[in-house]
Amino acid sequence: MNPQSRFLTPASTLRYVTLAIGAMVMITPFLYMLSTSFKGQAYVLTSPPQFIPDPATLSNYQRILIKGDFGLYFFNSLVVAVTSTALSVLVSSMMAFGFARFRFPGREVLFRVLLTGLMVPTMMLIIPQFILAKYFSLLDTHLGLIVFYVAGSLALNTFLLRGFFEGIPAELDQAMQVDGANPWRRFWDLAIPLAKPALATATIFTFLACWDEFAWALTILTTPERMTLPVAIQLLQGPKGTQWGLVFAASMVAVIPVIAVFLTFQRYFVQGLTSGAVKG
Numbered sequence: 001m002n003p004q005s006r007f008l009t010p011a012s013t014l015r016y017v018t019l020a021i022g023a024m025v026m027i028t029p030f031l032y033m034l035s036t037s038f039k040g041q042a043y044v045l046t047s048p049p050q051f052i053p054d055p056a057t058l059s060n061y062q063r064i065l066i067k068g069d070f071g072l073y074f075f076n077s078l079v080v081a082v083t084s085t086a087l088s089v090l091v092s093s094m095m096a097f098g099f100a101r102f103r104f105p106g107r108e109v110l111f112r113v114l115l116t117g118l119m120v121p122t123m124m125l126i127i128p129q130f131i132l133a134k135y136f137s138l139l140d141t142h143l144g145l146i147v148f149y150v151a152g153s154l155a156l157n158t159f160l161l162r163g164f165f166e167g168i169p170a171e172l173d174q175a176m177q178v179d180g181a182n183p184w185r186r187f188w189d190l191a192i193p194l195a196k197p198a199l200a201t202a203t204i205f206t207f208l209a210c211w212d213e214f215a216w217a218l219t220i221l222t223t224p225e226r227m228t229l230p231v232a233i234q235l236l237q238g239p240k241g242t243q244w245g246l247v248f249a250a251s252m253v254a255v256i257p258v259i260a261v262f263l264t265f266q267r268y269f270v271q272g273l274t275s276g277a278v279k280g
Contacts, residue, residue: 038245039057045244064246077229082207085203085207088150092161093161118155142226172194213230214230229254
């Protein structure tokens with residue numbers, strides 16, 4: 001072992017210091033939100049800010065989890081986000097497989113038309129979506145959320161997955177064709193297992209978008225029992241002032257599924273399944 005390798009070079013030291021500073025900048029708001037969730041309303045806006053609550057209290061979590069309807073809103077968001085994510089990843093993976101493996105007239109034109117959805121700001125679609133939802137009787141329903149969440153995420157997911165499917169060696173596809181496998185079997189038994197890293201990426205992006213979405217849910221939901229978590233947290237900001245302790249306590253609970261989804265799928269990002277499939 002080279003003795004000099006035990007010591008950091010000036011460039012490496014600068015890089016690590018920069019990364020550490022960047023990490024602190026990114027994590028500080030989260031730590032302050034966690035700290036504030038344990039504070040009473042009278043101690044929220046103290047100056048200078050206190051990262052260690054004194055006195056600490058669990059009253060915010062008790063009011064959120066026990067006394068309110070937070071559990072119902074949490075369940076509503078979970079149903080909508082999980083259903084939308086599953087449908088979006090399923091449909092977009094089938095579309096991506098078709099664009100990657102089949103040749104048909106207008107294929108590239110259709111793909112580029114699909115990608116135009118990435119260039120349209122979401123807020124510009126609120127009024128057209130509202131008119132469509134009203135026409136199809138989807139207002140004030142979870143189905144109205146799911147349909148438009150799935151439609152809004154198809155373009156990005158198809159774009160991500162098509163590139164991955166095209167990277168799967170064609171020899172594997174041809175070998176299954178020789179064995180008599182139809183396109184549906186090649187999709188489920190070959191493409192899907194090899195595409196786990198891309199599917200994990202699409203799952204994380206879609207779940208985050210559906211779980212945190214606020215504008216469309218606020219637009220079409222009117223019945224309190226059907227509201228999702230972001231809308232319910234917004235209701236904690238009353239006309240007489242915002243109860244920041246409650247808001248941050250609710251936000252801390254709301255971030256748990258996001259962390260769980262990321263921890264579940266993040267290990268697939270570093271797997272080289274495609275390269276491993278053609279070895280030997």
